[in-house]
Amino acid sequence: MLDFVQLEEDLDQEERMIRDTAREFVEEHVKPDIGQHYEEGTFPKEVIPKMGELGFYAPNLEGYGSPNVSETAYGILMQELEACDSGLRSMASVQGALVMYPIHAYGSEEQKEEWLPKLGEGEAVGCFGLTEPEHGSNPSAMETRAERSEQGYVLNGSKTWITNSPIADVAVVWARDTSAENNPVRGFLVETDRDGVTTNKIDDKLSLRASITGEISLNNVEVPEENVLPGVSGMKGPLSCLTQARYGIAWGAVGAARDCFEVAREYATDREQFDQPIAKFQMQQDKLAEMATQISLAQLLAYRLAELKEDGRMTPAHVSMAKRNNVRMARNQSRIAREMLGGNGITTDYSPMRHMQNLETVYTYEGTHDIHTLILGEELTGFQAYV
Numbered sequence: 092m093l094d095f096v097q098l099e100e101d102l103d104q105e106e107r108m109i110r111d112t113a114r115e116f117v118e119e120h121v122k123p124d125i126g127q128h129y130e131e132g133t134f135p136k137e138v139i140p141k142m143g144e145l146g147f148y149a150p151n152l153e154g155y156g157s158p159n160v161s162e163t164a165y166g167i168l169m170q171e172l173e174a175c176d177s178g179l180r181s182m183a184s185v186q187g188a189l190v191m192y193p194i195h196a197y198g199s200e201e202q203k204e205e206w207l208p209k210l211g212e213g214e215a216v217g218c219f220g221l222t223e224p225e226h227g228s229n230p231s232a233m234e235t236r237a238e239r240s241e242q243g244y245v246l247n248g249s250k251t252w253i254t255n256s257p258i259a260d261v262a263v264v265w266a267r268d269t270s271a272e273n274n275p276v277r278g279f280l281v282e283t284d285r286d287g288v289t290t291n292k293i294d295d296k297l298s299l300r301a302s303i304t305g306e307i308s309l310n311n312v313e314v315p316e317e318n319v320l321p322g323v324s325g326m327k328g329p330l331s332c333l334t335q336a337r338y339g340i341a342w343g344a345v346g347a348a349r350d351c352f353e354v355a356r357e358y359a360t361d362r363e364q365f366d367q368p369i370a371k372f373q374m375q376q377d378k379l380a381e382m383a384t385q386i387s388l389a390q391l392l393a394y395r396l397a398e399l400k401e402d403g404r405m406t407p408a409h410v411s412m413a414k415r416n417n418v419r420m421a422r423n424q425s426r427i428a429r430e431m432l433g434g435n436g437i438t439t440d441y442s443p444m445r446h447m448q449n450l451e452t453v454y455t456y457e458g459t460h461d462i463h464t465l466i467l468g469e470e471l472t473g474f475q476a477y478v
């Protein structure tokens with residue numbers, strides 16, 4: 092596996108173990124059928140508890156059954172999962188960073204005890220409802236409302252593009268509390284079997300096909316007071332979850348690019364034209380040299396981000412730079428890898444085009460490339476250019 096500047100030599104024993112466990116899991120349980128799942132638009136649901144058993148959901152959290160591994164170990168895990176498919180990494184990211192993290196950071200003791208072990212073991216599936224049909228890049232304009240009632244709250248609204256909503260047991264739904272001053276955004280744990288909740292699947296995707304995506308419609312859904320996340324109010328709630336997930340994406344994208352590189356390198360060595368392996372031609376070597384360089388630079392950024400996160404010095408702007416750069420890098424390099432495979436490169440027999448299509452989603456979700464540009468622009472100039 093490409094590790095040109097030998098970053099993996101510095102991994103500690105636990106980090107190596109997590110890397111190897113994830114690689115073996117992917118090789119044995121997902122890789123053989125991922126092309127077929129992609130074609131059929133299905134997720135291999137049988138691996139959900141297996142991933143829990145192996146500790147793939149938020150292992151960087153502390154307590155409630157979570158081993159509190161290093162941020163590097165968590166990053167490497169995301170890298171290995173996405174080297175297989177962005178849909179597989181999305182499963183772990185949503186469950187860990189977008190569902191378990193907010194419960195861990197902002198939940199009551201009862202909420203933590205009820206949900207964290209189940210989610211961590213993959214006995215329950217969670218989803219994260221922020222995006223709405225009319226509000227994607229600007230979630231603070233959300234229209235979903237929570238109104239106080241005698242028992243708690245009544246929720247109304249709709250969320251869309253929600254990873255795993257059709258198979259979720261619980262949704263972390265972000266809604267404006269209309270009964271409080273200034274209508275702050277609050278987080279609600281909404282069990283999906285509550286009256287008034289529907290979670291239709293979105294079927295016509297051309298990207299991230301091996302991942303289940305859906306809507307969440309909330310029609311006079313009653314939730315008790317105990318289902319509100321008590322520890323946060325305002326946009327800080329969802330945005331802090333996105334920072335966690337984007338951290339994993341910055342690592343994951345490197346995995347997708349690395350897999351494209353490995354497939355292209357092997358293909359170029361085997362494939363002969365003009366009676367010689369195509370790897371012998373300078374133009375193909377140029378592509379591999381550039382790919383290896385770009386992947387190594389992105390890896391360096393991811394490893395540094397892990398150090399900053401471990402020390403509590405990582406800022407949202409650091410994460411924006413890494414998500415923006417590494418996903419763009421992977422998107423560009425996957426296209427080059429696909430190109431090196433000629434006609435065979437457009438089939439599901441080889442991973443680069445699948446990665447390339449997946450990366451269109453990764454480029455768009457968790458803050459589009461443009462939005463991360465604006466976050467960095469604001470950080471660097473002090474001026475907001477969103478509006």
Ligand SMILES: Cc1cc2nc3c(=O)[nH]c(=O)nc-3n(C[C@H](O)[C@H](O)[C@H](O)COP(=O)(O)OP(=O)(O)OC[C@H]3O[C@@H](n4cnc5c(N)ncnc54)[C@H](O)[C@@H]3O)c2cc1C
Pocket residue numbers: 185219220221222225226227228229251252253254255298299304452455456457458459460461462465476477478
């Ligand atoms: C497969 C998939 C899974 C997803 N999973 C989840 C999930 O689990 N939970 C969840 O809540 N959401 C999820 N999302 C939603 C995702 O986060 C949004 O699609 C994303 O935030 C972009 O929002 P939008 O699609 O409404 O695009 P828009 O916000 O409408 O943007 C359209 C275009 O306009 C650009 N743009 C917007 N504002 C500006 C500006 N101020 N300046 C310059 N350009 C701008 C954008 O960069 C983009 O190119 C998922 C999306 C996909 C595709």
